[in-house]
Amino acid sequence: MTKVCRPYQIQKLIVCVLLFLTFGYVAANESSTDLIIFFEQPGNNWETESLPIGNGKIGATILGNLVNDNIQFNEKTLWTGGPSATKSYNYGLPPYTTDDYLKRIEAVQNDISRQGSLTPKEVAERLGVEQENYGSYQSFGHLQLRFPGSHSQYSKYKRALDLNTAVAKVSYQSKGINYQREYFVSYPDNSLVIRLSADKPASINLSANISVPxxxxxxxxLVKPNELLVSGELLDNQLQYAAGLKVSVENGTLQQTNDGLVIKQADSVTLQLTAATNYALRHPNYRSTSSPRNKVNTQLAKNQTLSYADLLQRHLNDYQSLFSRVKLELNQSTPLAIDKMVAGYPFxxxxxNQSLERIYYQYGRYLLIASSRAGSLPANLQGIWNKDIQAPWSADYHLxxxxxxxxxxADMTNLTxxxxxxxxxxxxxxxxxxxxAKQLFNSPGWVVFLNSNPWGSIGLIKWPTAFWQPEAAAWMAIQYYDHYLYTLDTTFLKQRAYPILKSASEFWLHNLVIDPQTKLLTVTPSYSPEHGYFTAGAAMSQQIIFDLFMKTITASSVVGDKTFQNKLQAAISQLDVGLRVGSWGQLQEWRQDLDKPNNHHRHVSHLYALHPGNHISPKSTPQFAAAASKTLNARGDGGTGWSxxxxxxxxxRLLDGNRAYKLLQEQLSNSTLSNLWSNHPPFQIDGNFGATAGMTEMLLQSHLHNIHxxxxxxxxxxxxxxQGLKARGNIEVSxxxxxxxxxKAVLKSHHDQVITLNNNEFNSSIAVLSDGKNIPFTSNNKDEISFTTLADQEYVVLIRQLNTTAENSLPVVNIK
Structure with missing residues (x-):
């Protein structure tokens, strides 16, 4: 903004005043306390009352009991199952030869062609696999902090998580002394850090120990006077683990006992916990040669010279560099206790209401930062937090x-x-x-099915309604391409995205069949996730393959693979794209018109082409958009959290913000736990992430080659x-x-390019400025403008307000 405001030019001074008028109230209202999730009592229920913290590798949950503070923690690579010295592991592959399995698939295809459909049970019995040693994500254990019983008498209790800092705090008063506990998990130092303090010297007394299942x-x-190391291996697969605890005491005493480390009459105490395993993301053995004990000792040694203030600052520098990129301001109020806000919503x-919605939006971003950072596994069904040794659905990766x-x-909220x-x-x-692909289909390319784990499982099981989705690899490959669109990183496209896209496409070029009825290339057997019967050409299957081919064609033109591009274009000309309008105006879920208007199933997978695909929109395909709306109205607003x-x-995507908001209200009212975790039930984190994405698309969309x-x-x-959203084209948008x-809109493109903006207010007079100068633009219709941007230059789009004298004097261009 300072570039725009140059007082020696009257025109630009007017612009400066307008910018202050339009944005000044936001700066005045910003507060360090307005993104705090807090409770006014200790927590009892891990699932509904935990405050989660994490760094993508280590996660912990804070319940804040004052006498027995059991801090449950995780390290994301601690899993049962997989390769082991004592048990066999088949990676989800069946015990059949390629010829045998191909015959099984062909028999299923023939029966579907003859009968029209097969039950999931029939197909699972013929194509499913009893997967051996699939495993589950594990709770690592508990850091147990035991305080004297006198702390059971307390007042002024508050347990809070500040999303701006990713620091959780517990504060209370006991016997006239004010106590505070601070907790965070540092990514730079890969440690859970806890600080215990009081406003009276020599008031901190506790014991600290680590327990595991x-x-x-x-x-x-007890490897050093102030360090405790626990280690061992899982009985299931011999995966090695270790966790180390280091305690630093200001004044007071520290003693080693059978109960761990005992601290007495300290002014303050800092605890650091780190954890590791010998897992490695490397097929087929998934083991590192590095000892987890060595990893833990090395990390604690690195932390040796860092004070609590150092650890905290390094954490804040890292975390806030990501989180603070996006700021959302609504007409919010000061938050209430989070359990009261959730219980009373909508008020x-x-x-x-807007205070809770704003917190919930940023909570989704917070959870992703806390559960997915470089150097570990991706966020699973529970992100990084799990209290069990057999987690719900193994806390695995459903595809x-x-x-x-x-x-x-991730990309749209600037968290690359x-x-x-x-x-x-x-x-x-x-x-x-x-x-x-080779063993099951005698095919090139790659394929995975519905479930996977850190052990390279390709996902075949025998659960009839959740075992078959060979389009999963195609869907995941498309996410590589979408990341390329957000970044325009051609190195990423050429070296990582395109090989994955091409391989997934090669699989389907080999495995699509010409349907005898439609004479089109068809997926068979095909299953609409967790719903109905096995058929040929279910809508979602066809839509995903069409989307894969289209995006691989575009990618191939960038990398210069003309030969493969021609193959895909030939296939697309014969491909069933999976879009049909049924007898009651709905978008059909299957090739046959089988949908029932009273069916409220949670999956609406046949709307993939609407989202996350981009092949249905109200403007370009109004017939299909209307059919999608009909389908959604029939299915209703219920379902699980992710649904x-x-x-x-x-x-x-249907541009119905009020209906999207109604679903957001439904999500917060009936599918959100007291700590804001999404509820499947039980707790399942995808609903948090999906809702934040949806809220972002209420405000900004860029999937149709413009910025809406x-x-x-x-x-x-x-x-x-x-402020700070990302549009495709590597453009920051406020x-x-x-x-x-x-x-007002402020855009910063990180590439020289022509950008197109869409908004229904563009039929007013507008100005586009950069560095205080008017920028020419063109308009193809009343609600769309295009202009050329230079890399890393800021562009301000202002809409004239007819009742504002100053703005009426701006040089504007009337869009005709």
């Missing part, structure tokens, strides 16, 4: 929506740094996926501002609106 060997060593008071949904928000774990994981999965989150995104500003702004958000109308 019984499904592993266990050794506890009659719109400011309280029929859940893993994909976890990362929808959270994506390396996803692509590293998929690169490795493609290795076993290539083996699966409602997907529906938010569907309605935003405020495409689905709900009536409930009449005023607001968002927006401000008043009375439901766009006032």
């Amino acid at each position: 019984q499904n592993r060997t266990f050794q506890s060593d 009659d008071n719109s400011k309280i 029929n929506i859940n893993l994909q949904m976890n990362y929808w928000l 740094e959270t994506l390396p774990p996803l692509f590293d994981y998929l690169d490795n999965l493609a290795v076993s996926g290539a083996q699966a 409602k989150a997907w529906k938010i995104n569907f309605w935003t 500003l405020l495409p689905a702004l709900p009536a409930a958000w009449p005023h607001g501002q968002i 927006l401000q609106w008043q009375n439901h109308k766009l006032q």
Whole structure:
């Protein structure tokens, strides 16, 4: 903004005043306390009352009990299952020869062609696999802090998580002394850090120890006067683990006992915990040669010279460099206790509603930063947090929506740094996926099915409604391409994205069949996720393959692979694209018109072409958009947490902000736990991520080769501002609106390019400025403008307000 405001030029001074008028109230209202999630009592229930913290590798949950503070923690690579010295592991591959399995597939295809459909049970019995040693994500254990019983008498209790800092705090008063506990997990120093303090000297007394579940060997060593090391291996697969605890005491005493480390009469105490395993994301053995004990000792030694202030500052520098990129301001109020906000939502008071919605939005970004950073596995069904040794659904990677949904928000909310774990994981999965393609289909390329784990499972099981989705690899490959669109990183496209896209496409070029009825290339057997019967050419299957081929064609033109591009173009001309309007105006889920208007199934997978695909839109395909709307109305607004989150995104793509907002309200009212975790039930984190993505698309969309500003702004958000979003084309976008109308947009493209903006207020007079100078633009229709940008230059789009004298004097261009 300082570049625009040059006082020696009257015109630019007017612009400066206008910018202050439109944005000044936001700066004045910003507060360090308005993104705090807090409770006013200790927590009892891990699932509903935990405050989660994490760094992508280590996660911990804070319940804040004052006498027994049990801090449950995780290290994301601690899994049972997989390769081991004592048990066989088949990576999900069946015990059949290639010829045998091909005959089984052909028999299923023939029966479907003859009968029209088969039940999931019939197909699972013929094509499913009893997967051996699939495994589960593990709770690592508990850091047990035991305080004297006198702390059971307390007042002024508050347990809070500040999303701006990723620091959790517990504060209370006991016997006239004010106590505080601070907790964070540092990514730079890969440690859970806890600071205990009081406002009276010599008031901190506690013991500290580490406990682990019984499904592993266990050794506890007091390796230094102030350090405790626990280690062992899982009984299931001999995966080695270690966790180290270091305690630093200001004054007071520290003693080693059988109960761990005992601290007495300290002024303050700092605890650091780190953990590791010998897992390695490397097919086929998934083991590192590095000892987890050595990893832990090395990390604690690195931390040796760092004070608490150093650790905290290094954490803040890292975390805030990501989180603070995006700021959302609504007409919010000061937050209430989070359990009260969730229980009372929606309130009659719109400011309280918008306060919760704003916190929930940023909470999704916070959770992704906390559960997905470079150097570890991607966020799983529970992100990084799990209290069990057999987690719900193993807390694994479901590839029929859940893993994909976890990362929808990453690029659009300016969190590109959270994506390396996803692509590293998929690169490795493609290795076993290539083996699966060869062994099961005698095919080139790669394929995986519905479930996977850190051990390279290709996902075949025998659960009838959740075992078959060979389009999963194609869907995951498309996410590489979408990341390229956001970054325009041609090195990433050529070296990582295109090989994955091409390999997935090669699989389908080999395995599509000409349907005898339609004479089109068809997926068979085909299954619409968790719903109905096995058929040929279910809508979602066809839509995904069409999307894969289209995006691989575009990618091939960038990398210069003309030969493969021609192959795909020939295939597309014969491909069933999976879009049909049925007898009651719905978008058909199957090739046959089988949909029932009273069916409220949670999956609406046949709307893939609407979202996350980009082949249905109200403007370019109004017939299919209307059919998608008909389908969504029939399915209703119910479902599980992730299902409602997907529906938010569907309605935003249909440009119906009020209906998207209604789904957001449904999500917060009925599928959100007291600590804001999404509820499947049980807790499943994809709903958090999907809802944040949907809220973003209410305000900004860029999937149709333009940048649509405020495409689905709900009536409930009449005023607001968002800063720092990302549009495809590697363009940062900030927006401000008043009375439901766009006032200003600020764009910064990181490449020289022509950008096209869309907004229904562009039929007013507008100005486009850069460095205080008017920038020429063209308009093809009343709500769209295009102009050329230079890399890293800021462009300001202002909408004239007819009742503002100063703005009426701006040099503007009337769009005709």
